Amino acid sequence: MLRFFVGRLLQSIPVIFIVITATFFLVRAAPGGPFDAEKTLSPEVIERLNERYNLDAPMYEQYFDYLGHLAQGDFGPSFRYTNRTVTEMIYAGLPITFELAIYAIMIALVIGIFAGMLAAIKPNSAQDYIPMSLAMTGICMPSFLLGPLLVLVFGIWLQWLPVSGWGYSPGDKILPAITLGSTYAAYIARLTRGGMLEILSQDYIRTAKAKGLPMATIIIRHALRGGLSPVVAFLGPAIAGLLAGSFVVETIFQIPGLGRFYVQAAFNRDYTMILGTTILLSCLIVLLNMLSDLLAVWLNPRLALSNEKN
Amino acid sequence: MSLLTVNHLSIDFTTRDGTVSAVSDVSFTVDKGETLGIVGESGSGKSVSCYSLLGLIPMPPGHIKNGTAIFDGIDLLQANEKTMRQIRGKRISMIFQDPMTSLNPYMRVGQQIIEPLLQHSNMSKTAAKEKAIALLEEVGISDAANRFQQYPHEFSGGMRQRVVIAMALITEPELLIADEPTTALDVTIQAQILELIHELQQRRNIAVIFISHDLDVIKRMADRTIVMEKGHIVEQGNTQAIFDAPTQAYTQKLIASIPNSAKPEAYRFTGDQDSHFLTLNNISIAYGNKKNLFKAVDNVSLTVKQGEILGLVGESGCGKTSLSHSIVRLVDIQQGEICLQQDALEKLSIAELKGKALKATRKDIQMIFQDPYASLNPRMTVFNTLAEPLRLHGLASNAEDIKNKVLTLMQDVGLEARWANKYPHEFSGGQRQRIAIARALAVEPKLIIADEPVSALDVTIQAQILSLLLKLCQERQLTMIFISHDLAVVRYIADRTAVMNQGKIVEINDTESLYQNPSDPYTKSLLAARV
Incomplete structure (x- = not known):
């Protein structure tokens, strides 16, 4: 198990290195620069800015310079927000985005697994069709449509919940979490249904029935562990996707999370900010995928065996 | 009185092409301590009739059209789910064909073996474990205390079938239904498993219904034999008598089909x-x-x-x-x-x-x-x-x-x-x-x-x-x-x-x-x- 973990960790180093390099050159290759603005700055000012941020140096020098700082954990200064470093901004935004993603994935797991199980227990009945058509709707509905709809119904018509903000008034975290989580709930419901249906048709479920176990025990003890393995495999990429995709929800609900900084940085050509957030997110994606693989091994003892063999 | 009396059992399956009769008008009895063999080719209804006794056929598409199956005064075909749960795995146990798939790969074998015991009695986990380890040793698994903690994939096919047998016997059932228990195994392992089932049955005096397509296996195991074809019982009686002097054409054809001779002279190599x-x-x-x-x-x-x-x-x-x-x-x-x-x-x-x-x-x-x-x-x-x-x-x-x-x-x-x-x-x-x-x-x-x-x-x-x-x-x-x-x-x-x-x-x-x-x-x- 440890060898498997270390092996995966070593494999991820080149992946992250490639991400850093590709991002570094791609953002510089894109047209425009960090100091383009509606009000054109005088050439002298731009020259001095370029000098200050080392942008007048040759590309390869900038690259190695950046790598050197990065190795010391320094993401560099933001090109847009003077006097603020990228590290500071990530510190401010990441916990909020993380909290949002955790709530969203919890909502997605609870609703998704429950709906998928209901559907799998009685396939091709109302108990299957209703949650599954809802799930289909959930997958099709983009968050920029669902978010405003929820705001309209619960925030404006019913006035049950605040329409925006994060931690300013009680209950303002509910709507963003639901908006972000619903698509994933739908995916998880479909994965759970598929996984459970496959497991429930296995011979060992018949064995469990022949032992005289009640249906609930059979499902919880014998079917769930195997039935959820597709969900577990999906979980790593899903959380990573939640983090990266949170900017729409953060924009709708005016949440000062990392996602908003990320999008703004792209618009602003804030090179260091783009690089910093991209590196952070790619590390998270690699890490979460690894965790979901580990979880899969823990759930399925046969995988541990094949890993030991390799 | 017989332990199990099945009368006029008929089972239909609804398919896209209409209703198919899987079992029709099947009647038989099983006495305490005897082995009843059911032999037939695929689609003869031998497994379906036994699965229906435990309510293990999916309904729909399955449908029990007619019949009774009286086990100790209870009609298994009419009994409610709660009554059935108290019979399944406690008084009637099953051994299935493929030990590779009939054990849960996600659960330690020990857990799976004691499960019926915990379900059907108030025994503590420790006591159940002790009993399971003793039983595992009885079915020929050495180092049972350690093996108890292992997962099914750590066992070979023959060993898994021993585990399945231990699991079926742990509640000391009165009737054991074995559905092709050795079909997936190699010949030397098959011989060991058949011997084991026979031995355990003698020792515990349980009734066994032994289902197989393999006439040789039935001949060796069963006291009485039922021959089934296309959902009907063709012939039933004493095993020895059926194999020595089959009265029905189908049984004769079946027995004649068993390859038991040398290569026909006409086809031998002459090159x-x-x-x-x-x-x-x-x-x-x-x-x-x-x-x-x-x-x-x-x-x-x-x-x-x-x-x-x-x-x-x-x-x-x-x-x-x-x-x-x-x-x-x-x-x-x-x-x-x-x-x-x-x-x-x-x-x-x-x-x-x-x-x-x-x-x-x-x-x-x-x-x-x-x-x-x-x-x-x-x-x-x-x-x-x-x-x-x-x-x-x-x-x-x-x-x-x-x-x-x-x-x-x-x-x-x-x-x-x-x-x-x-x-x-x-x-x-x-x-x-x-x-x-x-x-x-x-x-x-x-x-x-x-x-x-x-x-x-x-x-x-x-x-x-x-x-x-x-x-x-x-x-x-x-x-x-x-x-x-x-x-x-x-x-x-x-x-x-x-x-x-x-x-x-x-x-x-x-x-x-x-x-x-x-x-x-x-x-x-x-x-x-x-x-």
């Missing part, structure tokens, strides 16, 4: 004793990496004579399939030489062939696989399946020629010409194997490798396919390597037989000599394990 049609010289095949090398075939040498049928016998994992695949280059050999004689002087080294020469040689060697359900492309009609190799190897000049050749082939293997545009799923297992044989013959090969070609077939169909193969080999002067785990089948078809064990050929001899005077201890144990 050149010194020919070297196919020569394998010291070949080795290994899988895995350097650290974890598994030698599937270990330094095997073998000569096949032109026109003979060579039987290759061994248990699962002995390397017989790897060996045969190396001859058609489906796997590469690490060492050695495989030579196919073209004519008196020329020899081809199969392992070195490439490109066109390889394709030409592939034409000369064809395979017939075990599972006719899986080895035919479900999206191709019989006609296309048979025409494809003809086109591929340029064996027919035009469409008319292809059509004639395909129809002749179909006729040769006993398929009607009007079936040419049907798809594989429209055929029965035996007919599909005929299609597979026709496909192999289409390119007029010199050597046929048949890998367990009759193992998936019912015994009456098996007899038909075996005589078809004998006839075709003689008519077309084919050489054949016939691979099987079934000793009786090999004895019936092969001129010479090679016995493989752990990657080596331990004995090779004329079939009759080998069966009558085995010299190698492994061959002896294989033959002794026959039921």
